[in-house]
Amino acid sequence: xxIAYREIEGRSGAxxxxxxxxxxxxxxxxAGAWAMEHHGHIVTGMTNQIVWGMPHVVAVFLIVAASxxxxxxxxxxxxxxxxxxxxxxxxxxxxxxxxxxxxAVLMLDLGRADRLVVAMxxxxxxxxxxxxxxxxxxxxxxxALYLWTMMERRMNRYAKPVxxxxxVWRLVLTTGTGSIFGFLVARQAYDSAxxxxxxxxxxxxxxxxxxxxxxxxxxxxSGRELDAAMLRRLKNLLIVMIAAVLYFVAxxxxxxxxxxxxxxxxxxVLADGGIYPALFWGGQMVLGSLxxxxxxxxxxxxxxxGTVVAASLLVILGGLAQMYVxxxxxxxxxxxxxxxxxxxxxxxxxxxxxxxxxxxxxxxxLAGIAIAGMIVVLAVKLLRFLPERLDARLGESS
Amino acid sequence: xxxGMVIDLKRCMACYGCQMSCKAEHGTPPGVFFARVLKREEGxxxxxxxxxxxxxxxxxSDAPCVSACPTGASHYAEHGIVDIxxxxxxxxxxxxxxxxxxxRYFHDERRYYFGEAGPTPYEEICSDRHPEGxxxxxxxxxxxxxxxxxxxxxxxxxxxxxxxxxxxxxxxTVSRLIKERGGFTLHPEAGTGPNVxxxxx
Numbered sequence: 001x002x003i004a005y006r007e008i009e010g011r012s013g014a015x016x017x018x019x020x021x022x023x024x025x026x027x028x029x030x031a032g033a034w035a036m037e038h039h040g041h042i043v044t045g046m047t048n049q050i051v052w053g054m055p056h057v058v059a060v061f062l063i064v065a066a067s068x069x070x071x072x073x074x075x076x077x078x079x080x081x082x083x084x085x086x087x088x089x090x091x092x093x094x095x096x097x098x099x100x101x102x103x104a105v106l107m108l109d110l111g112r113a114d115r116l117v118v119a120m121x122x123x124x125x126x127x128x129x130x131x132x133x134x135x136x137x138x139x140x141x142x143x144a145l146y147l148w149t150m151m152e153r154r155m156n157r158y159a160k161p162v163x164x165x166x167x168v169w170r171l172v173l174t175t176g177t178g179s180i181f182g183f184l185v186a187r188q189a190y191d192s193a194x195x196x197x198x199x200x201x202x203x204x205x206x207x208x209x210x211x212x213x214x215x216x217x218x219x220x221x222s223g224r225e226l227d228a229a230m231l232r233r234l235k236n237l238l239i240v241m242i243a244a245v246l247y248f249v250a251x252x253x254x255x256x257x258x259x260x261x262x263x264x265x266x267x268x269v270l271a272d273g274g275i276y277p278a279l280f281w282g283g284q285m286v287l288g289s290l291x292x293x294x295x296x297x298x299x300x301x302x303x304x305x306g307t308v309v310a311a312s313l314l315v316i317l318g319g320l321a322q323m324y325v326x327x328x329x330x331x332x333x334x335x336x337x338x339x340x341x342x343x344x345x346x347x348x349x350x351x352x353x354x355x356x357x358x359x360x361x362x363x364x365x366l367a368g369i370a371i372a373g374m375i376v377v378l379a380v381k382l383l384r385f386l387p388e389r390l391d392a393r394l395g396e397s398s
Numbered sequence: 399x400x401x402g403m404v405i406d407l408k409r410c411m412a413c414y415g416c417q418m419s420c421k422a423e424h425g426t427p428p429g430v431f432f433a434r435v436l437k438r439e440e441g442x443x444x445x446x447x448x449x450x451x452x453x454x455x456x457x458x459s460d461a462p463c464v465s466a467c468p469t470g471a472s473h474y475a476e477h478g479i480v481d482i483x484x485x486x487x488x489x490x491x492x493x494x495x496x497x498x499x500x501x502r503y504f505h506d507e508r509r510y511y512f513g514e515a516g517p518t519p520y521e522e523i524c525s526d527r528h529p530e531g532x533x534x535x536x537x538x539x540x541x542x543x544x545x546x547x548x549x550x551x552x553x554x555x556x557x558x559x560x561x562x563x564x565x566x567x568x569x570x571t572v573s574r575l576i577k578e579r580g581g582f583t584l585h586p587e588a589g590t591g592p593n594v595x596x597x598x599x
Contacts, residue, residue: 039507040506040507040509040530041504041506041507042506042507042509048429048430048494048502048503048504049500051491051494051495051504052491052495110488110489110490110531111487111488111489111490111491111504111506111530111531111532111533112487112488112489112531112532113488115487115488115489116488118469118486118488119468119469119488119490122469122470122486123468123469123470124464124465124467124468124469124470126464126465127465127466127467127468127492128466129466129467129468129490129492130468130469133468180492183465183466183496184462184466184495184496185462185496185498185588185589185590186462186495186496186497186498186499186588187495187498331495335498335499335500337436337451337453337499337500337584337585350436
């Protein structure tokens with residue numbers, strides 16, 4: 001069956017209201033960034049010990065999800081599953097939008113955002129951060145090219161090779177993002193080769209959850225038809241991805257527990273670290289993984305669109321909790337300057353570093369999500385990203 | 399030449415002279431101490447003892463902060479000193495995440511010790527040395543070394559617990575102290591090659 005893509009009308013009051021809300025959240029985030037720039041990081045919860053805060057939690061989540069959102073398109077072109085073909089353009093659009101949202105937050109949080117040109121022109125190639133500048137900008141280019149080959153009929157024959165390139169690029173990109181933490185030899189929370197593959201698994205799960213939530217909302221709000229069989233396959237895929245993340249998280253923590261030097265940190269993050277174990281067990285594990293898995297796997301409930309959306313949102317919230325535990329929890333645990341010795345000072349040594357995110361940080365983080373949302377909302381109105389109807393038979397012969 | 403420092407923990411009596419002289423030399427903002435002193439209690443009654451552990455940037459030979467810095471702002475200067483080119487720093491704080499020794503500070507905004515009363519004349523002069531939105535750290539007082547002087551923390555140590563010298567020269571005082579007294583570094587397992595050595599108390 002031929003796939004017919006069409007822009008959404010986007011003339012309703014609800015459409016403009018959604019756009020206005022997203023614009024307002026973005027404006028609030030920009031105001032937060034201005035406050036941080038004007039008054040310094042003293043208006044945030046960040047300190048010289050918790051150097052990356054709430055904006056980084058959201059930014060890294062969005063960047064990881066961006067790579068995973070492209071997965072649906074990859075399944076179609078790389079693994080030859082024509083069934084997913086109609087879903088591919090939205091997949092590419094989400095990948096670009098999420099990455100743009102995440103990078104916007106990171107850029108606005110820089111101490112000297114005005115020196116972005118320096119970051120883009122002077123590279124230290126031993127730095128994973130510098131390499132990520134290439135990976136992120138390259139990702140935009142590769143996915144844009146991929147979208148062109150998918151959406152321009154004359155270019156369709158190149159979709160497969162470009163899809164392969166995009167797939168490899170996204171794997172390398174997420175490896176790079178995971179390695180930001182994996183290469184941190186300084187901190188007990190990180191310094192692990194496990195983090196790169198774990199971030200890849202996380203990207204599959206977060207990206208697909210975002211994709212599902214956006215897909216269902218877009219089709220429901222534009223009154224288009226969305227086939228139950230198509231949704232069933234996607235939600236089953238999400239169950240597998242959540243399970244993969246659980247596997248990596250379990251192996252990561254179990255491995256750490258075998259190393260004597262890591263036990264104190266594991267006890268902190270899993271048992272007696274206050275907010276961090278609560279977020280790990282309650283947020284990431286129960287609400288963000290086990291509950292959505294049970295919801296999606298339920299034979300009757302799992303088929304309902306509302307359930308799929310709710311489960312996807314829970315996976316997203318669980319992902320944010322996971323990022324909070326990883327990024328903030330990893331810094332809150334004190335660096336061990338003299339191993340085996342309890343050293344203190346009148347400054348910050350030897351104690352758990354407190355962190356309470358402030359309003360500007362929340363605003364900036366939410367702005368990243370809103371920027372991604374605005375890009376998607378505008379793009380589906382201006383360009384043909386969504387098939388007129390999504391039927392399981394679509395794309396099978398095309 | 400590889401510049402390094404040896405700190406004799408037996409001599410350190412926690413007068414905090416290093417901490418204060420460093421602060422005076424660099425005029426750092428409130429809360430920023432390039433050199434600081436940690437304390438630790440050891441043993442039990444009736445023979446407890448208090449140990450003091452002065453810490454500063456370790457000027458590592460394979461510094462993770464230099465590797466992590468995306469723009470090359472953190473770099474190796476002369477004699478292996480790790481320093482920051484403040485004009486290249488974008489304030490991403492990647493180096494602070496990477497430093498295993500917690501010896502870097504983010505200078506987000508000018509702050510003064512007397513709050514609303516504004517800066518003292520001394521703070522006014524010093525604050526110009528520290529641009530905002532970038533990371534700052536100990537640089538072994540490069541400006542003093544260039545004049546043939548010791549770093550402020552070394553020159554002002556009342557107990558002469560600190561010695562600076564060439565670690566590549568086997569006959570230098572620092573090399574001899576390390577060899578004779580069994581100098582050790584912090585976190586050798588991290589493979590960063592710290593150039594600050596400690597002599598056991």
